[in-house]
Amino acid sequence: MVILKKLNTGDADLKTLVSLESVAKDMVKAVKRRDVIIVIDALRCCSTIVTALANGANSVIPVKTILEARRLKKKHPDYVIAGERKGLKPKGFDLGNSPLEFSTRNVDGKEIILTTTSGTKAISLSKKGKWVLIGAFLNAKAIAEASLKIAEREKIGISLVLAGKEDQFSLEDFLCAGAIAESFPTGNVELSDAVVAALLSFKKARGSLKETIQQGSHAKYLEEKGFESDVEFCSNLSIFNIIPFLKEGAIIPLETSIWLTLCDSPRNRK
Numbered sequence: 146m147v148i149l150k151k152l153n154t155g156d157a158d159l160k161t162l163v164s165l166e167s168v169a170k171d172m173v174k175a176v177k178r179r180d181v182i183i184v185i186d187a188l189r190c191c192s193t194i195v196t197a198l199a200n201g202a203n204s205v206i207p208v209k210t211i212l213e214a215r216r217l218k219k220k221h222p223d224y225v226i227a228g229e230r231k232g233l234k235p236k237g238f239d240l241g242n243s244p245l246e247f248s249t250r251n252v253d254g255k256e257i258i259l260t261t262t263s264g265t266k267a268i269s270l271s272k273k274g275k276w277v278l279i280g281a282f283l284n285a286k287a288i289a290e291a292s293l294k295i296a297e298r299e300k301i302g303i304s305l306v307l308a309g310k311e312d313q314f315s316l317e318d319f320l321c322a323g324a325i326a327e328s329f330p331t332g333n334v335e336l337s338d339a340v341v342a343a344l345l346s347f348k349k350a351r352g353s354l355k356e357t358i359q360q361g362s363h364a365k366y367l368e369e370k371g372f373e374s375d376v377e378f379c380s381n382l383s384i385f386n387i388i389p390f391l392k393e394g395a396i397i398p399l400e401t402s403i404w405l406t407l408c409d410s411p412r413n414r415k
């Protein structure tokens with residue numbers, strides 16, 4: 146029976162392997178596997194990127210340091226400079242890292258330079274990856290669907306990489322990995338044990354997601370600093386269909402037509 150099943154299983158029926166890296170420094174493993182990488186920083190960097198693009202920003206340029214951000218702003222005075230250190234907007238920046246600041250009025254048609262403590266650093270670590278997407282609760286379903294389409298077409302795996310906080314594990318990023326995993330059709334994917342754990346945790350938390358996220362240290366910190374509404378907003382599940390995609394150092398919305406072309410381009414043929 147087993148042999149027959151194997152013989153009858155065409156290439157197209159192979160399941161996509163989904164892995165999870167629980168700290169940003171292990172991004173290198175996902176890059177080595179040549180997986181589709183989903184960088185997750187639910188509070189707040191990736192939620193900010195998703196919201197900015199959903200509200201019409203042309204692109205978000207993630208940079209590691211405040212100095213780099215300031216240099217880029219000097220070169221392009223029309224760009225919006227945004228980000229945080231210790232959760233707060235650095236001196237002279239146009240916007241902080243609160244997704245609620247990234248309204249249509251503030252970002253429509255603009256390029257955004259973004260530097261954050263952990264999120265943009267994690268994204269920088271992924272720059273050698275061919276397929277890098279940005280995930281949050283806000284776009285969990287859309288990102289699961291897009292990543293699976295790319296992975297199936299390219300015959301590669303998917304890695305959920307948690308940005309965490311200063312290279313420490315973060316509760317909300319783990320739950321977000323589970324939220325994304327929930328949207329994969331079960332017949333198409335094979336989940337690693339870490340992804341199964343994230344999925345089970347998310348299912349348990351789903352009914353009181355915000356309250357569960359609030360038990361994490363970063364949510365507590367943000368609330369202490371007066372960002373309770375950010376924690377609430379970032380806990381919204383799949384309210385945007387945006388698929389942020391890292392291309393040549395800038396994050397842009399990945400339209401279906403674009404990624405089909407990218408999948409077909411010779412660069413992506415093995």
Ligand code: MLT
Nearest residue numbers: 188189190261262263264
């Ligand atoms: C980060 O990238 O470290 C976070 O987005 C921090 C924050 O909540 O501002």
